[in-house]
Amino acid sequence: MLTTLRLTAFGVVDGAELDLGPGLTALTGETGAGKTMIVSGLGHLLGARADAGIVRRGADKAVVEGRWEVPPGLAARITELGGTVEDGEVVTLRQVAASGRSRAVVGGAGVPVSALADLLSEVATIHGQSGQMRLSTPERQRELLDTLAAPPELPRYQANFAERRIAAAELSQLESESQARAREVDMLRFGLDEIEAVAPHPGEDDALSGEQARLMDLDELRRLAGGAHEALSGDEADYDAPSVVSLTGATRKLLTDLADRDADARDLASRATELGMFATDLAADVAGYLDDLVADPLRLEAVGLRRQQLAGLTRKYGASIDEVLAWAEQSAARLNTLDGSDVRIVLLRDRIRELDAALESDAAAISTARHRAAGVLAEAVKHELAALAMPNAELRFDVTAAPLGPNGADRIELMFSANPGSDPAPLGKVASGGELSRVRLALEVVLAEGASSHTFVFDEVDAGVGGAVGIEIGRRLQRLARRSQVIVVTHLAQVAAFADAHFVVAKANDGQVTTSGVRRLDDAERAGELARMMGGDPDSRIGVEHAAELLTQARGR
Structure with a gap:
C-alpha cells in the first residue's frame, strides 16, 4: 500500500x-x-x-x-x-x-x-486511457483470463518454450554451417596428418641449419682449427717453433724462480701457472674439436633431406617449426570443437524432441484451464456490467486452438456486444470509450x-x-x-x-x-467540491444539498 x-x-x-x-x-x-x-x-x-x-x-x-x-x-x-x-x-x-x-x-x-x-x-x-486501449489486445485479454485460470503449468511451459527457441536457433546455425564446418575439419585433419608424418621437434629447424652449415664448411673449419692447434701446441715437424704452451711454460718457470727470490712475485708465478694450465686445456679441446671434424657425406645428405621436409611444413603452417607446432596444438583443439558440434547437433535434436513433447502436454493442460475459466469469468463480468447499467451486455472469452507460442497454444479474444440482438464482436472494434471503461472496471472488480x-x-x-x-x-x-x-x-x-x-x-x-x-478536503469542503463537479458552482445551496445527499447515499453502502 x-x-x-x-x-x-x-x-x-x-x-x-x-x-x-x-x-x-x-x-x-x-x-x-x-x-x-x-x-x-x-x-x-x-x-x-x-x-x-x-x-x-x-x-x-x-x-x-x-x-x-x-x-x-x-x-x-x-x-x-x-x-x-x-x-x-x-x-x-x-x-x-x-x-x-x-x-x-x-x-x-x-x-x-x-x-x-x-x-x-x-x-x-x-x-x-492507454490501459483501455491495451484491453483490446489479445495479449492483455490472455493475461486477464490467466489471472483467474492460474494454470500451474504456465511458468514451466514458458520456461520450456524459451529454452526450445534458444535450442532451435543454435541447431539451425550449426546445421547451416555444417558444410563450412566439414571443409574446415578436412583441412585441419590434412594439416595435422602432414605434421604428424614429419614429426618435427621444437627448434629442430635451427639445429639442422647449424649442422648443415658445419658439414658443408668442413675443410675451412679444419684449416682454422688446425692453425689454432698449431699456435697453441706447436708444429710437430719443427720442435723449435714457438707455441703458446711452450711460451707459457717458459714464462711460468721464470716467474717461479723470481718468486723464490722475491715473495712479492708469488702472485705473478701463480697466475703464470694458471695460464699454462688454461693453455694446455685449450690446446686439448681444440685437438678434440679437430678430431671430430670428420667428413660425413651421408649425414650431410640426410640433414638436407630433413630440412626439405621441415621447409614443407614452414611454408604452410608457420615461419618456424615452433610456430608449426603451435598451429598443430591450436588446430587439434579446434578440431575437437568442430567434432563436438556434430555431437551437439544430436543432443539438441534430442532435447528439442523432449521439449516439444512437454510443451504439447502442458499446452493441453493450460488450454483446459483457460476454457474452464473463460465461462466463469465471462459470467461474473456480465453480472458486474448489469450493475453498471449494461444489463444486455454479452461478454465471452473465445479460446481457440493456435500454434504453440510463448504462452501456450490458444488464441484468446474477448468478444462483446452491448445491445440485445447484436452478435458479439471483438471488444476493441465495437466498444465505445465508456463501454471499455466499464468492462475494464468490471474485470478488475472480479479479478481482485x-x-x-x-x-x-x-x-x-x-x-x-x-x-x-x-x-x-x-x-x-x-x-x-x-x-x-x-x-x-x-x-x-x-x-x-x-x-x-x-x-x-x-x-x-x-x-x-x-x-x-x-x-x-474535510466533509464540508467535499460537499462544495461535489457541487462544483455537478453544476460548476460550489456555493450553490441546491448544489451543496444535492452533494450532501450524494455523500449520505454513498456512505449508506
Missing part, C-alpha cells in the same frame, strides 16, 4: 504531498488543474519512461517519492538489492533531470529503473476478489459515462477498495462521493507561472 506520495517540481506541481490510507481515495479538480500530473508522477515512480518535459520550468530536476508498505517477500528482494526496509516500509524515489537523465532509488540504494518497475509492479497497477494489499490507480475510469452509471462505478470502486487500496482520478461527483478520502488539485496563476497544489 502507498502511504505517502510526494512530488517536487513535477510539471505544474511545485510541491505536493499526499498522505494516503487504505480504502478509496478520490482525486478531483478542474480540467487542466494538474490531476494528470499526480498519475504521471505515480507512473514515473512505477518505472515509466523518463520525460524531461515534466521538469518544472526553472528547476533542474523533478522528484517523485513514495513510501510503501511491502510484504515480506518483496522486502527480502529489496534487501538483496541493497535497499533498507524499516518496519515493513520502504521509500522509493524517481528523479528526472532537466537533461533527461533519470535515477531510481529503492530503500536508499540506487537501482536500474527496470528493477524499480519490476519491484513495484507487484504492489501497484495504474489503469489509464482474492487480491489484497494491492494499490490500484484508475485515471478517469468513468470517461464517457455519467448519472446512475457513475454511481455504480463508485460502488464498484468502493467494493474493490475493501480488499485493496484504490486511487481514482475522476470528474464525476457520483464516483468521488464514495471515496474514503478526497483530495482536490487546484491551480493558481500569478500571471507568470501556473502552479498546482493538492489538499485533502
Whole structure:
C-alpha cells in the first residue's frame, strides 16, 4: 500500500504531498488543474519512461517519492538489492533531470529503473486511457483470463518454450554451417596428418641449419682449427717453433724462480701457472674439436633431406617449426570443437524432441484451464456490467486452438456486444470509450476478489459515462477498495462521493507561472467540491444539498 506520495517540481506541481490510507481515495479538480500530473508522477515512480518535459520550468530536476508498505517477500528482494526496509516500509524515489537523465532509488540504494518497475509492479497497477486501449489486445485479454485460470503449468511451459527457441536457433546455425564446418575439419585433419608424418621437434629447424652449415664448411673449419692447434701446441715437424704452451711454460718457470727470490712475485708465478694450465686445456679441446671434424657425406645428405621436409611444413603452417607446432596444438583443439558440434547437433535434436513433447502436454493442460475459466469469468463480468447499467451486455472469452507460442497454444479474444440482438464482436472494434471503461472496471472488480494489499490507480475510469452509471462505478470502486487500496482520478461527483478520502488539485496563476497544489478536503469542503463537479458552482445551496445527499447515499453502502 502507498502511504505517502510526494512530488517536487513535477510539471505544474511545485510541491505536493499526499498522505494516503487504505480504502478509496478520490482525486478531483478542474480540467487542466494538474490531476494528470499526480498519475504521471505515480507512473514515473512505477518505472515509466523518463520525460524531461515534466521538469518544472526553472528547476533542474523533478522528484517523485513514495513510501510503501511491502510484504515480506518483496522486502527480502529489496534487501538483496541493497535497499533498507524499516518496519515493513520502504521509500522509493524517481528523479528526472532537466537533461533527461533519470535515477531510481529503492530503500536508499540506487537501482536500474527496470528493477524499480519490476519491484513495484507487484504492489501497484495504474489503469489509464492507454490501459483501455491495451484491453483490446489479445495479449492483455490472455493475461486477464490467466489471472483467474492460474494454470500451474504456465511458468514451466514458458520456461520450456524459451529454452526450445534458444535450442532451435543454435541447431539451425550449426546445421547451416555444417558444410563450412566439414571443409574446415578436412583441412585441419590434412594439416595435422602432414605434421604428424614429419614429426618435427621444437627448434629442430635451427639445429639442422647449424649442422648443415658445419658439414658443408668442413675443410675451412679444419684449416682454422688446425692453425689454432698449431699456435697453441706447436708444429710437430719443427720442435723449435714457438707455441703458446711452450711460451707459457717458459714464462711460468721464470716467474717461479723470481718468486723464490722475491715473495712479492708469488702472485705473478701463480697466475703464470694458471695460464699454462688454461693453455694446455685449450690446446686439448681444440685437438678434440679437430678430431671430430670428420667428413660425413651421408649425414650431410640426410640433414638436407630433413630440412626439405621441415621447409614443407614452414611454408604452410608457420615461419618456424615452433610456430608449426603451435598451429598443430591450436588446430587439434579446434578440431575437437568442430567434432563436438556434430555431437551437439544430436543432443539438441534430442532435447528439442523432449521439449516439444512437454510443451504439447502442458499446452493441453493450460488450454483446459483457460476454457474452464473463460465461462466463469465471462459470467461474473456480465453480472458486474448489469450493475453498471449494461444489463444486455454479452461478454465471452473465445479460446481457440493456435500454434504453440510463448504462452501456450490458444488464441484468446474477448468478444462483446452491448445491445440485445447484436452478435458479439471483438471488444476493441465495437466498444465505445465508456463501454471499455466499464468492462475494464468490471474485470478488475472480479479479478481482485482474492487480491489484497494491492494499490490500484484508475485515471478517469468513468470517461464517457455519467448519472446512475457513475454511481455504480463508485460502488464498484468502493467494493474493490475493501480488499485493496484504490486511487481514482475522476470528474464525476457520483464516483468521488464514495471515496474514503478526497483530495482536490487546484491551480493558481500569478500571471507568470501556473502552479498546482493538492489538499485533502474535510466533509464540508467535499460537499462544495461535489457541487462544483455537478453544476460548476460550489456555493450553490441546491448544489451543496444535492452533494450532501450524494455523500449520505454513498456512505449508506
